[in-house]
Amino acid sequence: MRINHLHLHVRDVARSRAFYEQHFGMRLKFEIKKDFIFLTDDGGMDFALSVEEEAPKAPDWFHFGFRLESADAVEKMYDRLKEAGAQVSSKLGVYGTRVTFSVEDPDGYGVEVYFE
Numbered sequence: 155m156r157i158n159h160l161h162l163h164v165r166d167v168a169r170s171r172a173f174y175e176q177h178f179g180m181r182l183k184f185e186i187k188k189d190f191i192f193l194t195d196d197g198g199m200d201f202a203l204s205v206e207e208e209a210p211k212a213p214d215w216f217h218f219g220f221r222l223e224s225a226d227a228v229e230k231m232y233d234r235l236k237e238a239g240a241q242v243s244s245k246l247g248v249y250g251t252r253v254t255f256s257v258e259d260p261d262g263y264g265v266e267v268y269f270e
Contacts, residue, residue, distance in 0.1 A: 157238060160199070163206035181194060190204040197213065212262070218264075224269055242255060242256070243258050254266060255268075256268075
């Protein structure tokens with residue numbers, strides 16, 4: 155058993171969809187209506203995005219993460235996100251066998267990218 159579903163309220167579904175497709179390899183699974191979609195990844199993670207004009211502000215500690223296949227993949231994603239102008243909110247860090255950084259999505263949700 156593993157967690158396989160996350161639902162975020164966002165201000166602009168198309169903008170958030172583009173962010174997660176471009177940077178995290180998500181793809182459209184199905185569309186309930188224009189402003190409520192499900193994305194998915196190769197591992198079967200369902201990622202729902204629905205519109206809310208005033209998306210709620212998550213607590214500063216709230217985040218979710220994408221574990222990549224190698225430290226090198228994390229470093230390359232860090233460089234790509236910075237080049238794309240994404241809001242990288244923490245520098246690339248190495249903590250023993252863990253390599254990590256954080257980025258904010260278009261609505262300010264914290265996304266950790268890591269390998270361990």
